[in-house]
Amino acid sequence: MSSTASGKNGTWRNWGGNVCARPARQVAPASVEELAAAVRRAAEDGLKVKAVGTGHSFTSIAATDGVLIRPQLLTGIRTIDRSSMTVTVEAGTPLKRLNAALAREGLSLANMGDIMEQTVSGATSTGTHGTGRESGSISAQIKGLELVTADGSVLTCSEKENPEVFAAARTGLGALGIITAITFAVEPLFLLTAREEPMPFDRVLAEFDQLWAENEHFEFYWFPHTDNTNTKRNNRSAGPEQPVGQLAGWFEDEFLSNGVFQVAQWVGRAAPATVPAIAQISSKALSARTYTDIPYKVFTSPRRVRFVEMEYAVPRAALVETLRELKAMVERSGLRVSFPVEVRTAPADDITLSTASGRDSAYVAVHMFRGTPYQAYFTAAERIFTAHEGRPHWGKVHTRDAEYFARVYPRFGEFTALRDRLDPERLFQNDYLRRVLGS
Numbered sequence: 001m002s003s004t005a006s007g008k009n010g011t012w013r014n015w016g017g018n019v020c021a022r023p024a025r026q027v028a029p030a031s032v033e034e035l036a037a038a039v040r041r042a043a044e045d046g047l048k049v050k051a052v053g054t055g056h057s058f059t060s061i062a063a064t065d066g067v068l069i070r071p072q073l074l075t076g077i078r079t080i081d082r083s084s085m086t087v088t089v090e091a092g093t094p095l096k097r098l099n100a101a102l103a104r105e106g107l108s109l110a111n112m113g114d115i116m117e118q119t120v121s122g123a124t125s126t127g128t129h130g131t132g133r134e135s136g137s138i139s140a141q142i143k144g145l146e147l148v149t150a151d152g153s154v155l156t157c158s159e160k161e162n163p164e165v166f167a168a169a170r171t172g173l174g175a176l177g178i179i180t181a182i183t184f185a186v187e188p189l190f191l192l193t194a195r196e197e198p199m200p201f202d203r204v205l206a207e208f209d210q211l212w213a214e215n216e217h218f219e220f221y222w223f224p225h226t227d228n229t230n231t232k233r234n235n236r237s238a239g240p241e242q243p244v245g246q247l248a249g250w251f252e253d254e255f256l257s258n259g260v261f262q263v264a265q266w267v268g269r270a271a272p273a274t275v276p277a278i279a280q281i282s283s284k285a286l287s288a289r290t291y292t293d294i295p296y297k298v299f300t301s302p303r304r305v306r307f308v309e310m311e312y313a314v315p316r317a318a319l320v321e322t323l324r325e326l327k328a329m330v331e332r333s334g335l336r337v338s339f340p341v342e343v344r345t346a347p348a349d350d351i352t353l354s355t356a357s358g359r360d361s362a363y364v365a366v367h368m369f370r371g372t373p374y375q376a377y378f379t380a381a382e383r384i385f386t387a388h389e390g391r392p393h394w395g396k397v398h399t400r401d402a403e404y405f406a407r408v409y410p411r412f413g414e415f416t417a418l419r420d421r422l423d424p425e426r427l428f429q430n431d432y433l434r435r436v437l438g439s
C-alpha cells in the first residue's frame with residue numbers, strides 16, 4: 001500500500017485507482033526553502049500547485065495539471081518537546097513512521113484512523129479520523145502548523161499565533177498553502193484493550209448510545225444483506241500487554257481479513273448473485289477476541305483489498321435512523337454490496353471545515369470493491385446522508401458543491417474569506433476545490 005504514483009508517462013494515480021492526473025511537472029523538495037522556491041517558480045510559469053501525500057484520497061482533491069509537489073524528501077521528526085508534550089514533524093512524514101518514532105520515545109498520539117500509510121499533511125488536510133468518544137480526528141490533535149503560502153513566504157500558526165489560520169488550516173483541503181511541518185500533541189505511551197465481538201444489527205442500534213457512552217472508542221461494521229455486525233471497543237488499560245499472537249494475528253488480520261476477503265470480493269464481482277451468501281459467511285468468519293497493545297497497533301490494521309469509498313458525518317443523534325434507512329435501501333434496491341459498512345464517531349471540534357466542526361458526529365462509510373460499479377449504491381446512500389445534513393469526508397467520493405457546503409458548515413464563509421486573503425490568485429486551485437469551495 002505504498003505511494004500509488006505511476007512513473008509511466010508522468011501520470012499520477014490514486015490508491016483507489018479512480019483518479020488519475022498528468023501534472024506539467026513533479027518536484028520533490030528537500031527543504032522548506034526548496035519548496036518555497038518551487039511555489040514561486042510555478043507562479044512565475046503560470047502553473048497551479050498541489051502537494052500530494054500517498055494518494056489515499058478517493059476524490060480528485062490532490063489532482064493537478066500544474067506542479068505536483070511530492071512528499072518523500074520532506075520527512076522525519078524535527079523536535080520532541082517534553083515540557084509542552086508536542087512533536088513537530090516534516091509534512092511528508094508517513095503516519096507509520098511518526099507512530100513508530102513516538103513509541104520508541106515512549107510517546108503516542110491519542111487517536112488514529114484505520115491505517116497509517118498516509119502522510120501527516122495529507123491525512124490532516126482531509127480531516128482523517130478514527131473513532132472516539134472524547135478524542136477527535138488527527139487534525140484535532142494539531143497544536144501548530146507551518147505552511148508556505150501563495151507568495152512563497154512561510155507562515156506559522158497556532159492557537160495564539162495567527163489563530164484564524166490555525167482554525168482553518170488544520171483541515172485545509174490543500175487550499176490555503178503547502179504545509180511544511182506539523183506540531184501534534186502527544187502523551188505518554190499507553191495501552192489499549194480491544195474487544196472485538198460479533199453482535200446483531202438490531203442490538204447494536206438499540207444499544208448504540210450505551211455502547212458509545214461506555215467506551216472510549218467504539219466502532220462497528222455492518223455486513224449488507226445480513227443482520228450481522230462486528231463491533232470493536234478500545235479502552236485504556238493498566239495492562240499487562242497482551243498482543244494478538246503472531247499466528248492468530250496472521251490468520252485473522254492477513255489470511256481472513258485480506259486474503260480470503262480478497263477472494264470473496266473477486267467471486268462477488270464475477271457473480272453478483274452470490275454476494276448475499278458470501279456476506280453471510282464473511283460476517284461470521286471473525287470470532288470474538290480481546291487483546292491489549294500500544295495504541296497504533298490497536299487502532300490500525302493492514303488494508304490490502306482495494307476499494308472505493310464514500311463516507312459522511314451525520315449528527316450523532318441521527319445515526320440510528322440513518323443506518324435503518326441505509327439497510328432498508330439496500331434490501332429493497334436489488335443492489336449487491338460485498339463490502340461492510342463502517343460506523344465510527346467523533347466529538348465536536350473547533351476546526352472550520354472539519355466534518356465534526358461544532359457538532360457531535362457519527363460517520364457512516366460505504367465501500368465497493370475496486371472494479372465493481374459503485375455509482376448506484378453511492379447515489380442512493382448519499383441521498384440518505386444528505387437528508388440528515390451529512391458532511392462528506394473531503395477525501396472520499398461525494399457529489400456535493402459549494403452551495404451545499406455553505407448550508408451544512410456554519411463557518412464556511414470564514415474559510416473562503418481566509419482563502420481569498422491567502423491565495424487571491426488561486427495558485428492552489430484545482431477542479432475539486434473549484435467545485436467544493438467555489439471559484
Ligand SMILES: Cc1cc2nc3c(=O)[nH]c(=O)nc-3n(C[C@H](O)[C@H](O)[C@H](O)COP(=O)(O)OP(=O)(O)OC[C@H]3O[C@@H](n4cnc5c(N)ncnc54)[C@H](O)[C@@H]3O)c2cc1C
Binds near residue numbers: 050092113
Ligand atoms: C485504505 C484506506 C484507508 C483509509 N482509512 C481512513 C480512516 O480510517 N479514516 C479517515 O478519515 N480516512 C481514511 N482514509 C482516507 C485518507 O486518510 C485520506 O484521504 C487522506 O487525506 C489521505 O492522505 P494522503 O497522505 O494519501 O494524502 P493525499 O490523498 O495524497 O492528499 C490529500 C490532500 O492533502 C493535500 N496535501 C498533501 N500534502 C500536503 C501538504 N504538504 N500541504 C498541503 N496540502 C497537502 C493534497 O493536496 C490533498 O488535498 C483511508 C483511505 C484509504 C485508501
